[in-house]
Amino acid sequence: MKLLEPVGLLNNGTAMNKTELNKLKELAFKGLLDEKSKARLSQLLNSEELAQIEQDIALSKLLQKLPSYPVSSNFTARVMETIQTKGPEVVNIPFLRLLWQNLTGKLVPVSLLIVSIAIGYISYNEARKTKLAGSIIELERVAMLDGKNSGFSVEVFKDFDVIQKMNLAGSSSMVDLELLTALKNQ
Amino acid sequence: MASQNDPDYPLILKIKKGDSEVFAILVDKYKQPLMNMLVRIVHDPVEAEDLAQSAFIQAYRAINRFNFSSRFITWLFTIARNLALNELRRRSRHPADSLEQSVETEEKTFTQQYEDKKSPIPYEDIVKSELLYKVEEALARLPENQRTAITLFQQEDMSYEEIARVLGCSLSATKSIIHRGRETLKQALKPYLKSGEWREDSEAKKYSDN
Structure with missing residues (x-):
């Protein structure tokens, strides 16, 4: 019997339906061939192949007739007793899967928070860089002052320290109070 | 999906929900075919019955992991065959030991509580x-x-x-x-x-x- 081998042509010369033949053979193996299927098989196969199928049917019938081994009458009771004592297993979810399951619910708000923090940090960095760049431009402008092109001279900054100290002195409220007290006394 | 073709689907759902008594229906339904397969693997009816019992217990304990990717009978027979092959391997390593020596003491007491009306x-x-x-x-x-x-x-x-x-x-x-x-x-x-x-x-x- 050639169950798995490709089937070629029918003995009557027509193209064979391999699927149909395999189905019929499977039915024969299971001993489930009815008269109609048997007739169809005899159309599809030659006498030698039919003899093989007959043997297959015989073998299947014998295998189906093998008696069952007896099971003890208390078998089910024994199984149920053990089951009721032990109970079903609690499914242990691996740590990483558990972590992932817990995080999935919180994933959206956590990721939003992370994105917000990242955007804030990047914006702050950008602003700082812009300010620094502005200061560098200012410094460059001062460094370029040569009195010829801009009309300013470095001499302008000669008394810078003195003027700054005067401004500081002028802004001090303590000095103003002393002055007011002195004026009142006069 | 295998669950749609599995006649045991409603029973297994009940067991998963905690109705352990329903499992007795499955034991009654499959003990004979399981026994037939196991005897032909281990060639010993007594050992085959112990293995069948272990297979049912394992299947019940792992029922929450059964996801209906196959029929229940296929899953049960896979468990039983693996147990039988393990037993054969164990037997080839320790030829003098019998399966009964490896059975836990508590399980022995269960077997002794019932009168065996039909010994193999x-x-x-x-x-x-x-x-x-x-x-x-x-x-x-x-x-x-x-x-x-x-x-x-x-x-x-x-x-x-x-x-x-x-x-x-x-x-x-x-x-x-x-x-x-x-x-x-x-x-x-x-x-x-x-x-x-x-x-x-x-x-x-x-x-x-x-």
């Missing part, structure tokens, strides 16, 4: 026909995977796909295993198959049943 009978007493005895002998000489595949195919009416799952091999390999097993059996039983003795046996059985 020797197979020679069950097989009345000499021809069937020859068939059983020829089947026993096959390699384990061929023997199991043929038993499942012939006696339990399982599909090639389901047998492939139980054996843990591909569909084409399963078909090949069954084909080779059947060819070997046909060679071993050729004189009986040709003589038509199997027909007489069948007729005789019909009369004895009536």
Whole structure:
């Protein structure tokens, strides 16, 4: 019997339906061939192949007739007793899967928070860089002052320290109070 | 989805929800086919029964992990076959030990609580026909995977796909295993198959049943 081998042509010369033949053979193996299927098989196969199928049917019938081994009458009771004592297993979810399951619910708000923090940090960095760049431009402008092109001279900054100290002195409220007290006394 | 084709689907859902009593229905339904497969693997009815019991207990304990990717019977038979193969491996490592020595003490007490009204009978007493005895002998000489595949195919009416799952091999390999097993059996039983003795046996059985 050639169950798995490709089937070629029918003995009557027509193209064979391999699927149909395999189905019929499977039915024969299971001993489930009815008269109609048997007739169809005899159309599809030659006498030698039919003899093989007959043997297959015989073998299947014998295998189906093998008696069952007896099971003890208390078998089910024994199984149920053990089951009721032990109970079903609690499914242990691996740590990483558990972590992932817990995080999935919180994933959206956590990721939003992370994105917000990242955007804030990047914006702050950008602003700082812009300010620094502005200061560098200012410094460059001062460094370029040569009195010829801009009309300013470095001499302008000669008394810078003195003027700054005067401004500081002028802004001090303590000095103003002393002055007011002195004026009142006069 | 296998769950739609599985007649045990509603029962398993109930068990998963905590109705353990329903499991008795499944035990009653599958104890005989399971026993038939296991005896042919381990060649010992007593050990086969212990293995069948362990298989049911394991299946129940792991029921929450059963996801209906196959029929329950396929899953149960896979568990049982793995247990039987482990037992054979253990037996080959320690030939003097019997399975009963490895059974936990608490399980022993369960077996002692019930009166065993039908102890396993020797197979020679069950097989009345000499021809069937020859068939059983020829089947026993096959390699384990061929023997199991043929038993499942012939006696339990399982599909090639389901047998492939139980054996843990591909569909084409399963078909090949069954084909080779059947060819070997046909060679071993050729004189009986040709003589038509199997027909007489069948007729005789019909009369004895009536």
